[in-house]
Amino acid sequence: MAIIGLTTHKIRTFLTILGIVIGITAITIVTSLGSSAEGFILGELENFGSNVAFVIPGREGNFGEESILTDSLREKDVEALNNKNNVPDAEMIVPFVFGPTVVAYESEKYHTSLLGASPGNKEVDKLELADGEFINDEDVDQKASVIILGSGVKEDLFGASDAIGEKVKIKERLYRVIGILEPKGQSLFVDYDKVAIVPYTTAQQYILGYDYIQRIVVMAISTEAVPGMVKDIEKTIRDSHNIENPDDDDFHVQTPEDAAKTFSTITDVLTILLGSIAAISLVVGGVGIMNIMLVSVTERTREIGLRKALGAKNGDILAQFLIEAIILTGAGGIMGIISGSLLSYIGTIIIYQFGGIDFPFSSPLSGALLGIGVSTAIGFVFGIYPAHQASKKSPMESLRYE
Amino acid sequence: MALIEVKNLSKIYRDNEIETIALGNINLTVHEGEFVAIVGPSGSGKSTLLQVLGCLDRPTSGEYLIDGKALNSYSDDELALIRNKKMGFVFQAFNLLPRLSVLENVKLPLIYGGIGEPRRTEIAKKMVDLVGLNERSDYKTAKLSGGQKQRVAIARALVNDPKVIFADEPTGNLDSKSGEVILDFLQKLNDEGRTVIIVTHESYVAQSAKRIIKVSDGRIESDEAVKGQRIIRRDGLVK
Numbered sequence: 001m002a003i004i005g006l007t008t009h010k011i012r013t014f015l016t017i018l019g020i021v022i023g024i025t026a027i028t029i030v031t032s033l034g035s036s037a038e039g040f041i042l043g044e045l046e047n048f049g050s051n052v053a054f055v056i057p058g059r060e061g062n063f064g065e066e067s068i069l070t071d072s073l074r075e076k077d078v079e080a081l082n083n084k085n086n087v088p089d090a091e092m093i094v095p096f097v098f099g100p101t102v103v104a105y106e107s108e109k110y111h112t113s114l115l116g117a118s119p120g121n122k123e124v125d126k127l128e129l130a131d132g133e134f135i136n137d138e139d140v141d142q143k144a145s146v147i148i149l150g151s152g153v154k155e156d157l158f159g160a161s162d163a164i165g166e167k168v169k170i171k172e173r174l175y176r177v178i179g180i181l182e183p184k185g186q187s188l189f190v191d192y193d194k195v196a197i198v199p200y201t202t203a204q205q206y207i208l209g210y211d212y213i214q215r216i217v218v219m220a221i222s223t224e225a226v227p228g229m230v231k232d233i234e235k236t237i238r239d240s241h242n243i244e245n246p247d248d249d250d251f252h253v254q255t256p257e258d259a260a261k262t263f264s265t266i267t268d269v270l271t272i273l274l275g276s277i278a279a280i281s282l283v284v285g286g287v288g289i290m291n292i293m294l295v296s297v298t299e300r301t302r303e304i305g306l307r308k309a310l311g312a313k314n315g316d317i318l319a320q321f322l323i324e325a326i327i328l329t330g331a332g333g334i335m336g337i338i339s340g341s342l343l344s345y346i347g348t349i350i351i352y353q354f355g356g357i358d359f360p361f362s363s364p365l366s367g368a369l370l371g372i373g374v375s376t377a378i379g380f381v382f383g384i385y386p387a388h389q390a391s392k393k394s395p396m397e398s399l400r401y402e
Numbered sequence: 403m404a405l406i407e408v409k410n411l412s413k414i415y416r417d418n419e420i421e422t423i424a425l426g427n428i429n430l431t432v433h434e435g436e437f438v439a440i441v442g443p444s445g446s447g448k449s450t451l452l453q454v455l456g457c458l459d460r461p462t463s464g465e466y467l468i469d470g471k472a473l474n475s476y477s478d479d480e481l482a483l484i485r486n487k488k489m490g491f492v493f494q495a496f497n498l499l500p501r502l503s504v505l506e507n508v509k510l511p512l513i514y515g516g517i518g519e520p521r522r523t524e525i526a527k528k529m530v531d532l533v534g535l536n537e538r539s540d541y542k543t544a545k546l547s548g549g550q551k552q553r554v555a556i557a558r559a560l561v562n563d564p565k566v567i568f569a570d571e572p573t574g575n576l577d578s579k580s581g582e583v584i585l586d587f588l589q590k591l592n593d594e595g596r597t598v599i600i601v602t603h604e605s606y607v608a609q610s611a612k613r614i615i616k617v618s619d620g621r622i623e624s625d626e627a628v629k630g631q632r633i634i635r636r637d638g639l640v641k
Contacts, residue, residue: 302495302497303499305497306493306497306499307510307514308458308482308485309456309458309485309491309497310485310486310491310510310511310514310558311482311483311485311486311487311511311514311515311562312482312514313478313479313482313483313514314478314479314482315479316514394458394459395458395459395485396453396458396459399453399458399493399497
């Protein structure tokens with residue numbers, strides 16, 4: 001019965017629900033891309049493994065430059081951590097530094113990120129070698145002038161010819177190429193295809209010109225051991241820095257789990273922000289629905305009068321108009337879910353094509369359910385007033401209405 | 403037995419302090435099986451009277467009884483039930499839902515009367531047959547002629563087997579031939595014992611009734627039984 005009222009003005013009906021369609025589209029995109037982003041970030045963090053902890057200079061909450069330039073982590077901290085008595089659950093201590101640099105070969109120059117690594121970076125960063133070998137402990141001890149190039153760097157400087165054994169120049173110093181990385185693609189923090197890796201001691205002395213350490217990754221013997229290990233690490237470095245009160249810490253320890261929480265917070269904030277915009281669109285759409293329902297009630301005054309004359313109770317009329325409103329918004333919701341899913345899917349493809357990031361398309365099921373729920377609720381909220389207006393019309397006056 | 407009894411009934415409209423007395427102090431009894439025509443010039447209150455009698459409107463004061471029961475304290479929904487079960491309506495403007503089929507229009511009162519399928523379709527089909535539109539029962543009513551529309555309206559009025567049919571200028575929008583068909587139907591229904599109350603301003607229509615109530619200025623001016631031949635056509639010839 002309700003459908004008949006809606007099909008009378010097809011264009012008007014469509015325009016009316018457009019606001020709902022847009023709102024639900026936005027909600028679907030937000031939830032779908034939001035969970036895609038979260039899935040991607042969590043996947044990247046999982047890449048590190050769940051059994052690692054990062055020792056980061058500076059107090060917690062010091063983001064960006066401040067934490068990079070803080071020089072509180074030193075070689076003696078690495079030595080203290082390497083002492084089995086201090087951190088018994090640590091399997092591997094991986095200090096590293098990083099910064100921008102320029103790698104030159106003959107006349108070619110390549111601007112890239114430098115990773116001053118430890119042998120353990122190979123495992124921590126899950127690096128595979130296409131050719132040659134990774135740095136070893138000896139290279140670190142001797143501050144050896146050896147370098148490993150990302151696949152893109154090698155391609156750019158050497159083309160198809162063999163690079164192993166060749167010498168590249170950084171800051172007027174020659175480095176022997178000992179390894180080439182397998183192509184790995186963009187990862188969350190570093191593009192390993194465009195990276196140059198030297199021993200961290202070499203990077204400190206000859207390239208970056210400082211003697212502090214930017215990060216120490218500590219790999220635990222198991223995931224379960226991580227929380228206890230974090231406490232041991234904190235105690236060890238406090239002792240090493242002669243810090244009594246944890247409030248005076250000049251470093252902090254972060255696990256991928258902590259980072260995941262931080263990212264979740266960020267995506268949650270974004271979701272709320274975009275969700276609010278969607279909500280505004282839905283309210284505007286709802287007012288549109290209410291408006292058109294009021295017009296419809298007026299237009300169909302005689303119909304209402306007739307139905308009442310034939311025995312329709314007030315509740316029957318109320319239900320009829322309410323169902324109409326809910327069908328309207330529900331249809332808008334379904335259209336919104338379809339277009340939202342489609343746009344999200346296209347979005348993930350675009351991100352993959354142009355960003356080179358394998359951004360997983362996540363099924364917008366929760367968004368779809370939310371969309372259906374929200375659009376139905378809007379139909380109910382904004383339909384109840386017009387429906388009530390319709391139901392309380394007097395049958396006689398309605399029949400007389402011209 | 404009195405089907406409808408009205409005592410000291412009045413209907414007063416108030417619009418910005420200005421009172422309009424649409425009906426004043428009406429006393430009226432309609433017995434089962436009567437065929438009553440309410441006549442009068444436009445603005446006389448005859449339509450208001452029909453609407454009050456048909457429970458489409460509430461009187462301002464006075465008593466209204468149907469089957470001996472006073473309806474004064476009935477709620478909107480209770481009145482809707484009375485309309486649904488005891489009354490059938492035929493309007494001048496047909497008041498069909500144009501996007502529904504003939505059959506669906508006829509079904510409407512059954513839906514509100516709580517009659518389920520397949521009984522609903524069964525009853526509605528019988529009524530559509532009765533008014534001779536069985537071949538058009540799937541037509542949208544918008545595609546029918548005026549006379550056919552009014553026959554659909556009669557089928558719809560009968561579908562709940564009401565005690566009384568209210569017809570408000572049922573021939574007003576029809577040519578004389580279609581109008582006669584409709585009057586014939588109403589008479590046939592009355593012959594079968596159903597009460598018919600009709601409002602009209604055309605005397606030849608009124609002449610087909612058994613009793614004529616003349617209304618003027620919201621009051622009953624005269625109330626007389628029709629003598630002699632009942633079927634008188636517009637051209638004055640007796641059928």
